[in-house]
Amino acid sequence: MVETVGRVFAAVPLPHEIKLALADRINGIDIPGKVVPPENWHITVRFLGSVDQVAYERFLAVLAEAEMPMSFSIRLTGLGAFPNPRKATVVWAGVVDSSGSLGELNEITETAAQSAGLGPEERPFHPHVTLARVRPQKDVTQLVEQHVDLGWKADQLVLFRSHFGSGEASYEVLERFGFSPANNHI
Numbered sequence: 001m002v003e004t005v006g007r008v009f010a011a012v013p014l015p016h017e018i019k020l021a022l023a024d025r026i027n028g029i030d031i032p033g034k035v036v037p038p039e040n041w042h043i044t045v046r047f048l049g050s051v052d053q054v055a056y057e058r059f060l061a062v063l064a065e066a067e068m069p070m071s072f073s074i075r076l077t078g079l080g081a082f083p084n085p086r087k088a089t090v091v092w093a094g095v096v097d098s099s100g101s102l103g104e105l106n107e108i109t110e111t112a113a114q115s116a117g118l119g120p121e122e123r124p125f126h127p128h129v130t131l132a133r134v135r136p137q138k139d140v141t142q143l144v145e146q147h148v149d150l151g152w153k154a155d156q157l158v159l160f161r162s163h164f165g166s167g168e169a170s171y172e173v174l175e176r177f178g179f180s181p182a183n184n185h186i
Helices: 016-026 053-065 101-115
Strands: 004-013 042-052 072-082 088-096 128-138 147-154 156-163 170-178
Touching: 004 053, 004 101, 016 072, 016 147, 042 053, 042 101, 042 156, 053 101, 053 170, 072 101, 072 128
Parallel strands: none
Antiparallel strands: 004 042, 004 156, 042 128, 072 088, 072 147, 088 128, 156 170
């Protein structure tokens, strides 16, 4: 029997000081739904879902051989919503990456996922930080007019495992891949 690793995703983490600053910026804004706690904020690059040990090891092997990008600048800009502000089910902070490195990371992780035998991601890549999940959907048109302007240098890709319990989900770091000219598997 093949052992299951669990629900895994690849993400660019937000530094602690950016999480604090973002929490401060949105403090007092009435965000509907179930708000994601700041310690869980990240930019998902590729969600793998529930994976077994063999697929996970294959995924890791491809990432270990991949050329990761150099550290790059990321900015959080404003708030937005999926699928749209009038019928929001997710409220998010928008991400700007002028270098294109997040898209490159998405391509690297997509290649690794498919090489590991996982199906292709059907949805287009739209980098964001999920702030809340809204059920039932709500009109958040006025909310998305809020402006956020925070920036930092992204320096790693992290593989997380999700744990679900009676409260909020928690994320366990499984692997870290540093951004530099050579692949730095931390």
